Amino acid sequence: MKRDLIFLTGFMASGKSTIGPILANTIGWDFLDLDKVIEEKTNKKIVEIFKEYGEEYFRKLESETLKELTKLSKYVISLGGGTIENEDNLNQMKKSGILVYLETSPEGAYRRLRFKRDRPALLFDDNEPTKEEFLKRINTILNRRLKYYNQADLKINTDNKPVGITVDILVKILRKDFHIEEN
Ligand SMILES: Nc1ncnc2c1ncn2[C@@H]1O[C@H](COP(=O)(O)OP(=O)(O)O)[C@@H](O)[C@H]1O
Ligand SMILES: O=C(O)C1=C[C@@H](OP(=O)(O)O)[C@@H](O)[C@H](O)C1
Numbered sequence: 272m273k274r275d276l277i278f279l280t281g282f283m284a285s286g287k288s289t290i291g292p293i294l295a296n297t298i299g300w301d302f303l304d305l306d307k308v309i310e311e312k313t314n315k316k317i318v319e320i321f322k323e324y325g326e327e328y329f330r331k332l333e334s335e336t337l338k339e340l341t342k343l344s345k346y347v348i349s350l351g352g353g354t355i356e357n358e359d360n361l362n363q364m365k366k367s368g369i370l371v372y373l374e375t376s377p378e379g380a381y382r383r384l385r386f387k388r389d390r391p392a393l394l395f396d397d398n399e400p401t402k403e404e405f406l407k408r409i410n411t412i413l414n415r416r417l418k419y420y421n422q423a424d425l426k427i428n429t430d431n432k433p434v435g436i437t438v439d440i441l442v443k444i445l446r447k448d449f450h451i452e453e454n
């Protein structure tokens with residue numbers, strides 16, 4: 272079974288878009304960020320797509336784009352936090368690559384997201400949510416998605432780990448257990 276793609280999944284701000292390019296560079300593979308590919312394709316920011324066309328349209332675009340990317344070889348692909356919450360996407364990725372779950376706690380995600388306003392799923396009407404409101408939203412979405420994230424081939428917690436350490440640990444596991452060769 273073709274497994275020469277590595278997909279990074281995990282909640283918003285788990286570090287997929289940050290770690291992805293560094294991991295790719297370390298193993299000598301190429302890198303793509305699914306959100307960035309969608310933004311380039313539409314010439315719109317994710318937030319604009321949600322606002323102008325709605326989440327259903329975004330999810331359809333996300334699945335179509337993912338399907339195109341699964342034809343590639345020797346790429347690290349950073350997903351969006353919700354990509355895996357679609358059975359077709361999940362099955363497509365299981366067939367074509369290795370799924371890596373970057374795990375974060377709700378508190379860890381909150382610390383990285385509290386000042387960000389670029390994720391539609393975490394926008395609030397009054398734009399100034401309390402920590403409790405923010406954490407409640409994070410927990411609701413995260414708890415719904417755990418059954419998908421936990422189907423990944425491997426999991427690493429990124430809460431209190433510098434990016435470089437996470438990459439080192441990932442490379443060791445990918446080489447030893449998944450026989451990923453340096454390109
Ligand atoms: N290991 C880490 N430690 C501290 N901050 C991190 C770590 N990984 C990512 N971040 C920060 O968290 C934010 C979200 O990271 P990002 O890579 O965009 O996450 P994702 O793509 O999973 O949503 C960014 O500001 C990034 O600098
Ligand atoms: O979790 C989600 O539903 C989403 C996560 C985002 O990606 P990041 O996880 O890289 O922020 C982006 O795909 C969109 O805002 C939807």
Ligand SMILES: [Mg+2]
Nearest residue numbers: 287288306350
């Ligand atoms: Mg990202």
